């Protein structure tokens with residue numbers, strides 16, 4: 261890795277730690293050259309994505325270094341999965357504060373190695389620098405998909421069903437669990453949620469299976485309603501979803517049952533890294549089979565409609581709106597004002 265570091269020792273440590281992570285990928289050139297080489301197989305499109313994480317914003321200062329590394333890999337692989345791509349390689353740019361220790365770096369490299377192996381991908385290059393500011397990490401991920409078949413945000417059509425993988429709300433509830441703010445919840449739920457926040461499960465197996473079935477797809481990283489809004493804008497359509505149809509883990513279901521205001525967190529909280537996609541109704545049977553084959557739950561939560569915007573409906577199909585006190589029923593008063 262062409263590292264820029266303050267001391268020869270640091271340079272050597274980083275080279276020693278990161279060079280093995282190229283895992284024999286030929287174009288990585290052992291992380292000793294100026295750049296890496298990559299030749300996509302014939303008939304494939306390369307899919308590229310980059311995500312940055314800043315200490316104190318995207319992860320907690322006391323989060324274990326190995327989990328920080330693995331989260332960095334996973335949030336990027338989630339974006340590749342959302343395009344239907346199979347991950348191939350990553351490049352890392354890291355700005356380490358002056359006080360970062362060798363032990364921290366070793367643990368960080370350990371976490372990277374674990375997930376590069378788990379997802380069968382290689383570190384093919386990168387750069388490390390020192391910074392007086394917070395620890396800042398940027399990972400670029402490369403994947404591939406059959407040419408012209410990548411799933412885009414812009415393909416949704418009126419009449420499509422809207423689906424999500426897994427369960428929603430775990431990431432946002434997990435942040436609070438990791439911060440020790442879920443004192444009343446059951447200990448096993450707190451543990452599950454904190455783990456979901458620190459270690460997202462990118463749907464790398466599911467994403468490529470959706471190619472040819474889904475019209476549009478993205479991953480849920482900023483919250484269901486916001487992200488579905490992005491997808492609707494890209495596709496020039498609207499969406500109607502049922503709040504009570506959104507799949508919940510037992511841990512989040514327990515939080516909602518105890519306090520309905522958690523529903524707002526489920527609908528708008530971030531960090532879930534599940535896949536959100538639309539597909540025509542005739543694909544439903546194929547999707548049920550994909551769910552069974554991949555072991556990832558798929559849940560229909562609503563429909564794509566003509567128009568624009570995301571409408572959230574309650575169990576009685578009455579529109580709800582997000583106010584300061586969370587999601588509330590939205591009814592027209594006789595004067596026409598929303599109340």
Ligand SMILES: [Mg+2]
Pocket residue numbers: 338339342478479480481
């Ligand atoms: Mg994304």
